[in-house]
Amino acid sequence: MLHNDPIEHLIALLSRLPGLGRRSARRAVLKMLMDPDGQILPLAAALRDAASAVKPCEVCGNLDTISPCAICRDPHRDRKLVCVVEGVADLWALERAHAHHGLYHVLGGMLSALSGTGPEDLTIQPLLARIEQGDVAEVILALPATVEGATTAHYVTDRLKPSGVAITRLAQGVPIGGALDVLDDGTLAAALKARRPL
């Protein structure tokens, strides 16, 4: 009930998760309380397991139970190709799309005067170290198409240039399945500017 602690505490913690408001957190808790052994205890155990087993990969920054992570260890991956992403969520998104067969590098943020994120907060130095070890031929900047993303891409490019590695970025344009009339002006302009011959 509303007055007692363990339930309200659980609802408060759950409602902090992205995607769960207070209302859905309450519904979720209620549903779980109907079957504590089947739902609450397994979830509690899974949380503990994840907290103790998962750590960042010392090479690329991905989250995995082993370090270096499964991607960095995979002998079938193209080690010449390193895709630079802002965070692990973007890495997972690219993996789900099966779009990239090389390795990754998680920057850990975007340069932003507003949030006070400077170059020293990003893993640019470790990226340079990976390039200096010699294997990397191309760095693909898969950064968000925002002002911060563009600033960061610019800065990373400047830092990587002396190493002589090839630097590319994701194409910008109309999303697959995207209707033109609902697209923002910036995307339309970028797609028009980057038009390709048929």
Next chain:
Amino acid sequence: MLHNDPIEHLIALLSRLPGLGRRSARRAVLKMLMDPDGQILPLAAALRDAASAVKPCEVCGNLDTISPCAICRDPHRDRKLVCVVEGVADLWALERAHAHHGLYHVLGGMLSALSGTGPEDLTIQPLLARIEQGDVAEVILALPATVEGATTAHYVTDRLKPSGVAITRLAQGVPIGGALDVLDDGTLAAALKARRPL
């Protein structure tokens, strides 16, 4: 990463919660993994605490850490008034609205041939027992305005009638703030039929 068990297992468990799809579960897990000690472990502990501390109230069926629950124990509640609800979620909703100052009775479901819920699956017998103990003067049926809700209300009324207790149900009509043109026909018809003099 996608290939390893603890993260995928946690995502799978979380995405079973109402309101969380696979996508939001993934985002939630990722956010928690960024700060395991601050987010995952407290949530795991809160889940365990709730599972062990919370139990159904032996009188009304509400969920609480004590039984009888805080509402049933509250000396300021009107014991003559018992509000019958389908489930604990409805009880909590009424409590949040501060709309009812009596006690509650959780039926535990609605009669439904489709889902095979019969009278013996509901807590009608315990409700009769509460009435027979003599305190209850009025039973308010706060059941869903669905076919199952109406069937159940009808059945419960039949069972309670011999006890001589007053039986009422929630008013049906236009919701507060509701625009007429988006309301369904059934609600409009009910509101018109139950019109009140000004």
